[in-house]
Amino acid sequence: MxxxxxxxxxxxxxxxxxxxxxxxxxxxxxxxxxxxxxxxxxxxxxxxxxxxxxxxxxxxxxxxxxxxxxxxxxxxxxxxxxxxxxxxxxxxxxxxxxxxxxxxxxxxxxxxxxxxxxxxxxxxxxxxxxxxxxxxxxxxLMDGLTGIANRRKFETALNRNWLQCARDRKPLSMFMIDVDYFKKYNDHYGHQEGDNCLKQIAQTIDTTLVRPSDLGARFGGEEFACLLPGTDRQGALYVAAKIEQAIRALAIPHQASDVANQVTVSIGCSTLSPTPQSDAQQLIAQADEHLYNAKNNGRNQISAD
Known part of the structure; x- marks a missing residue:
């Protein structure tokens, strides 16, 4: 919703x-x-x-x-x-x-x-x-194509939740999601189908995040980001797995993929305990590093701390 x-x-x-x-x-x-x-x-x-x-x-x-x-x-x-x-x-x-x-x-x-x-x-x-x-x-703060939050809203929410979690002494988790071989998808099916694919994935992310405090956003291109305040590593991995399974259940054909005959995603998860003196960008950098690992190790998988 x-x-x-x-x-x-x-x-x-x-x-x-x-x-x-x-x-x-x-x-x-x-x-x-x-x-x-x-x-x-x-x-x-x-x-x-x-x-x-x-x-x-x-x-x-x-x-x-x-x-x-x-x-x-x-x-x-x-x-x-x-x-x-x-x-x-x-x-x-x-x-x-x-x-x-x-x-x-x-x-x-x-x-x-x-x-x-x-x-x-x-x-x-x-x-x-x-x-x-x-x-x-x-x-x-809404992404024009997918209808979910855009990167600007994500960055604003990240900074706000970083301060709030530091104050409440709670963990903050996020994960980055990348659609595997999306360029090949666009080349094979055309940009219109590529847009439809991103819309379906965005709505799946949005409906899978059930807590009002959680946020799913289009980070750029075929990348999405999810922010989960007050969620520890185990909880973040659970939600990431649910989203990965829900996207797989869409069964969007991808004959040009090197890992499957349908659309799959790679996910990088990160969890930190914020402090007032620390930088919220650390969370993005860490999640991005894990996303790189997931893609470098064959894609279609979740990488975490």
Whole structure:
């Protein structure tokens, strides 16, 4: 299933305020339109932002301990959180405060006591903008031929998951998939059939990756890449074998292949435990090396650490 076919979930709204009554009022306003989450201090807000990756944060400016301004600064400084939209909620009408808020990265202000109509409109507008940005980004990050993620989206997801797995102390796995003797396939059957072959393989990869966090992408030409956050070597090999078997089950004829009379693939698997100081490109380089080994040793096989 393509991501465009999946039902759209409600947007996630994080409300941050040290006064429970303010949280209850905001929750009542949005509980039917959003998945509403709550935090009562800055540290809790940061923890929930990292765990939930909300679409929008309603952030009280004046709180004991860590202020809303500091929370905003720390969110915008974190690569995993920087794109989250923040609306400051404040009882002050100071123009200088608003200027500072915008400079810190806020997208709007709501003044207390909140007006339900104004608050609804401003939140709705920001969520609509977020949805439109996501749609445009989705189009820009989709491979035009196969309909799955393109290399740009893969690289973005790799960097994001590298940081997240480093933070959570979890492994990150990926594998590279190369269609065996694809040039010969194109020469024998023609480029139109070659395109159809790549489309079938892409959709097979996409449907075999069942976890929402896993990503299959066209890496370039006849190469595909799969990213599996939180998956160890054994798990990655299991998924790679499933994909290899599913592609074989397509039984796409390939009379020009040197290894079989149908389309086959070579796969290189890699698993690393990221750290904040290490480079995510190590994972690609390692998977690429194993793909080279699989092809050099006769193709139609999986090579791993």
């Amino acid at each position: 393509n991501t465009t076919d999946k039902p759209r979930s409600l947007p996630k709204l994080l409300i941050v305020d040290d006064q429970p009554i303010n949280i209850r009022v905001a929750h009542e306003l949005f509980r039917h339109d959003c998945e509403v989450y709550m935090a009562t201090n800055g540290e809790q807000a940061l923890a929930k932002a990292r765990a939930l990756l909300p679409d929008l944060i309603l952030l009280d400016v004046v709180m004991p301990g860590m202020s809303g301004h500091e929370v905003c600064q720390r969110i915008k400084a974190d690569p995993l959180l920087a794109d989250i939209a923040i609306i400051f909620v404040t009882a002050h009408y100071d123009e200088a405060d608003e200027v500072r808020g915008f400079e810190l990265g806020a997208v709007d202000f709501i003044h207390k006591p909140i007006n339900p109509t104004i608050t609804r409109v401003r939140v709705h507008n920001q969520l609509l903008l977020k949805q439109q940005r996501d749609q445009l980004r989705s189009i820009a």
